[in-house]
Amino acid sequence: MESDLIHIHNWLRPLSWLYGLGVELRNLLFDNGLLRQKEFQLPVICIGNISVGGTGKTPHTEYLLRLLLPKYRTAVLSRGYKRRSRGYQLAAADTPVEVIGDEPWQMKQKFPEAIVAVDANRCRGIERLMSDDATSDVEVILLDDAYQHRHVRAGLNIVLTDYHRLVTDDALLPAGRLREPVSGLARAQIIIVTKCPMGMAPIDYRVIRSSLQLKPYQQLFFSAIHYGTLRPLFDSSSAAQTSITPDTHVLLLTGIASPQQMYKDLQQCTRHITPLSFPDHHAYSKSDIARIETSFAAMQGSKRVIVTTEKDGARLLAAGSFTPIVRRHIFVLPIVADILQGREPQLHKEIIEFISNCR
Numbered sequence: 001m002e003s004d005l006i007h008i009h010n011w012l013r014p015l016s017w018l019y020g021l022g023v024e025l026r027n028l029l030f031d032n033g034l035l036r037q038k039e040f041q042l043p044v045i046c047i048g049n050i051s052v053g054g055t056g057k058t059p060h061t062e063y064l065l066r067l068l069l070p071k072y073r074t075a076v077l078s079r080g081y082k083r084r085s086r087g088y089q090l091a092a093a094d095t096p097v098e099v100i101g102d103e104p105w106q107m108k109q110k111f112p113e114a115i116v117a118v119d120a121n122r123c124r125g126i127e128r129l130m131s132d133d134a135t136s137d138v139e140v141i142l143l144d145d146a147y148q149h150r151h152v153r154a155g156l157n158i159v160l161t162d163y164h165r166l167v168t169d170d171a172l173l174p175a176g177r178l179r180e181p182v183s184g185l186a187r188a189q190i191i192i193v194t195k196c197p198m199g200m201a202p203i204d205y206r207v208i209r210s211s212l213q214l215k216p217y218q219q220l221f222f223s224a225i226h227y228g229t230l231r232p233l234f235d236s237s238s239a240a241q242t243s244i245t246p247d248t249h250v251l252l253l254t255g256i257a258s259p260q261q262m263y264k265d266l267q268q269c270t271r272h273i274t275p276l277s278f279p280d281h282h283a284y285s286k287s288d289i290a291r292i293e294t295s296f297a298a299m300q301g302s303k304r305v306i307v308t309t310e311k312d313g314a315r316l317l318a319a320g321s322f323t324p325i326v327r328r329h330i331f332v333l334p335i336v337a338d339i340l341q342g343r344e345p346q347l348h349k350e351i352i353e354f355i356s357n358c359r
Helices: 010-030 057-068 102-110 122-131 182-187 202-212 259-268 287-299 310-317 324-329 344-359
Strands: 044-048 075-080 115-118 141-143 157-160 188-195 219-227 249-254 273-277 304-308 329-331 334-341
Touching: 010 344, 044 057, 057 075, 057 102, 057 141, 057 157, 057 334, 057 344, 075 122, 075 219, 075 344, 102 115, 102 310, 115 122, 122 141, 182 324, 202 219, 219 324, 249 259, 249 287, 249 310, 273 287, 287 304, 287 324, 304 324, 310 329, 334 344
Parallel strands: 044 141, 044 157, 075 115, 075 141, 157 188, 188 219, 249 273, 249 304, 304 329
Antiparallel strands: 219 334
16 A cells, blocks of 8 residues: 555644534535535436545546447536636537636637536536536536535546545545545445556555445446557647657656646656646746746757646646647647546446436
């Protein structure tokens, strides 16, 4: 078991205790019906976590889209974090990233047949999806990062926890990164431990299962990520950088919650990595572009490349003008989630049965 991404600020634990009291009171009010929850006739699946960012919600939401889109008219409803718009927004093929946010924009580009909408008020968003003419034929709704949005009672809750930062090893905000106590896992029917190493030993599976103390109604799955083929962000006609070799010098450009694992994974391909990190969901400015240009110019070696995430790619496209040479060298590295232990059919069965029982 690794815990290399966990750092607890013990001096902040008194504030975490106060924060936890507030969260537990809120959950108690929902559990006892004093705060109202709304159920919907359609199957609603929530993909979320009890920690702040970095567990892989987008790759796992995309995993569900690949499963469901061939069978059902499927919608993704997100908050649209850090978008420059308000209220309910329905994504079209040409909707700017600033209007809906980077992750919804990414999903709409990759899955044009999916309905993608954003609304901070999830109840209102679901009602609009069900009532508007353009989306009234929706059959399944995926709620992205809405586990704490308890005004919606989702029929199926899927909670993710990072293998490198298990919720059972973490602490509440602000000392750690937990949004609510570990007891909040009890609301989930499915728990997925994400970003697992491919060569996990059987004892690792057993240790994690034991530490999570699952309820009888809960199913536990483990997933790993694999990286797709590098693709140019700007110029599809540029020379393909389909692989990273030991002599490739990489400027790793990220604006995500947990870039450490991507850095470690790329180290298996080359040791020549220069990390350039920005905050999660960072909106790149002209000064940021200048900083990226300067960092790239300072790199050594004949083979130089800028590697970034799909989420960052969405924001870089909207950021402004790069010089032609930098444009030709920025590549996106896609991430795909895989279910381990040969249990993918079981996960599919759980999800499809839930949808079928709602119809």
